[in-house]
Amino acid sequence: MERTRDPFRRLVGASLVLAGVLACFPAHGADAKKTYTVAVVPHRLPLVVKKDWSPLLERLAASTGAEFRLKVYRGIPRFEAELMKGIPDFAFMNPYHQVMARRAKGYIPLVRRQQPLTGILVVRHDSPVQSAKELDGQTLAFPAPNAFGASLYMRALLTEQVGISFRPYYVDAHSEVYRHVILGEAAGGGGIHYTFSIEPATVQAQLRVLYRTPETASHCLSAQPRVPRAVRKAVLDTILELNDTEAGRTLLNHIQLGSPIMADYGQDYQPLERLGLEKYVVKSD
């Protein structure tokens, strides 16, 4: 028996095939317009942050085909607030922010600096204070309540290990801590070794390191879990490849990611959960 083909059925069939083919090729224009936000913890001046991070974002855009928009904050509280809400797609944050962000929104650490992070307590170079104990009852400057090495961890250690009480005084940025100490606004101040080392020699000469925290994993660049795995991998690979060139190393040094290595939450940051720093965390509104 001769089988007659129905023209309508043939048209529907062709349309379905075409739709399937089109579906297999995602619209290139729609993918190119995808924009990711990159938040940076504001422990340095916004202008400096923008200047240092913009080159990396351009490299990431080039390597991934996506757009990356820098998000700069005027203060750590706002940064923390948005981080806890999971707003930024990527975030460069301190170790304990990573712990908090992991708990809140599952942020995944991608890459960190190989060198460890060390918190320091500085006083004026001509200060009569010779030990942290002598700062009992004094006003101490910190960049922000939840800055990890410079504030959170330091305040916990000063309280629990050194055993002193003090009046914390938050000045938004590490560089402000150092200058407030130099100008006598505070008897001492918390910072980290890295930010201290990149201060001008004239600033360093005015300060003396009085106390150091134990070493921990340093700041990391983390990704919101909603960011596709391929994009996360592309970002990680791009940063690791940058270390192969002199220009790339210079760029990474400026953003506190010199000698980058892949970060692992369980190995690098989970131990911090056991330090019991929660009671020193200041919740932002």
Place this chain on the structure above:
Amino acid sequence: MTLNNAIAYLRPRRLHAQIAWLGAAILAGVIGLYAWSTIADQTAFETAALENRAKAHGENIATGSAELIITKRYSAIEALLLRTAQFPDVQRIQVCTAEGRVLSDVMRVDGGEPMPYFDTAPKQAPTAPDVKVERREGILTVWFPIDAGELIGWVMIDHSLRDIVRVRARIIRDGVTIGIVSIVISTVLFFLILQRPVRAVERATAFAGKLDEERGSLQPVETGSHEVEQLGRALNRVSMRLYNQEQAILATTTRLQAILEHAIDGIITMDAQGQIESMNPAAERMFGYRAEAVVGSNFNELVPDLVLDADTVTDADPLPTTRANALQIHCEATAYCKDGSSFPLMIGLSEMRLDGRRLFIGIVRDISEQKRLDRMKSEFIASVSHELRTPLTSLHGSLGLLAGGEAPGLDKEARHMIDMAYNNSGRLVRIIEAILDFEKLEFGNAEMNLEVVGLVPLVEQAIEDHEAFAAQHQVRCVLGNRIGQADVMVEPKRMIQVVGNLLGNAIRFSPEQATVAITLTRENSKIRIAVTDHGPGIPENFRKTVFQRFVQVDTSDIRYHDGVGLGLSIAKAIIESFGGNIDVASKPHVATTFYIDLPEVQGG
């Protein structure tokens, strides 16, 4: 080395070098002025611009740091200062509180990157909250107030004036470079353009330098430049003219030399003091000296009577060179020969100027022979006159007796002839007596009995003696006495004779009804007797000779034969023997005045 010596040493003497120097100096001056003007303008402009920049920086920092000061964001302030300090002329920026406490201090050391500095001592901020600009060594400082409703701080910016100094240095360097290049180019251009004319001028200069030796020679004329061409042609003309003049002078000199050599009269030149400078052969023969022997001697050694010195000829009236005969002396003197003998000399001395020097030319003539002949003539005349006077006196006396009627019976015609003979014999007697009288005066044989007497009576006597003669000619004599009385030393008879002679002449030549004025006046210490008539007068050419012997004025207007022409000569001899002087002034047909000047005797 003094400044003048240094300038003289550096000043080039060659024309092309002077032109190059002048061009270089003018260029250097113009470029120097331009550089100075540009430096002044540019400095003012750059300073104003720097001030404006500094104020703008100050305002920016003040605006940006007000909130940061309040919120104590010191590193933000520092970052702001560091950014501003990137401007190349910013040396240092400070932000301090209103009280002067330094909050941030950014400074550039040795041109390096600006760095923050601390430990800065508190500042002495301005008292008034106004923008303040200060300038000290190489630094422009601007104070800008930070206002946040009230004064909360100050921005102090030090701007380096290094750029202004650099601009000045660049202008000076460019000016020097342009100056050197311009001078080199102008020198080369001067050299190229002026090479031909300058060489032509140098050739002309060399030609002019040899003109004294090569008069009459000609040089090729350079036609490339109008002035140089004219100079060349002028030098050639001068050369030819010098040659022609030299030839003319040579001819004239030869002629004059021949005249000097062959002149009969001696010619002697001497200076104002009488030092003899030259003497011609005639003078050599006259004095018996060779010229070489007397050159340098004084003329008065030869002619002691004539002393020529500075007092004789005054310099009060300097003479132009061309006026040769300013002073002329003609006189007789006694000269002495080399052998000690003397001889009478007539000398004519003329003054002249030569090369600004006052010289005298003496023309001398030995008048020994002339004197001898004069003496012989006078003696002859005197002898003849003397021999004639005795028979003539006798003849005149006899004729007088006949004319007086001593010989009766003579008819009228015979009597008339006797009267005529008597008158003419009388005239002859007067002529003879005049000749003898003059001869006595001339040779000093007349005795003069001088005495002090009143002059006026003598004059009045002479007028009275001529009243009849005046009446005969219908002429009136009028005495104008303006001296009152005056004493003179004269011989009264001779004085009356002289005045009478002048009166006689005046009456004789006056027209009828005319007046002869006799005027007595006093001038200085002399008494003047002036006799004025209104006759035909004495022509100009006769005035110099009217007092000479045997001279009578003889023109168509004046005819006078009643004399031998000795009256005025005798008058002159008499007056000169009184120490006086006689002369005449005449304007023909208007007035003629003979005047006698005599020294007045005081207290006589």
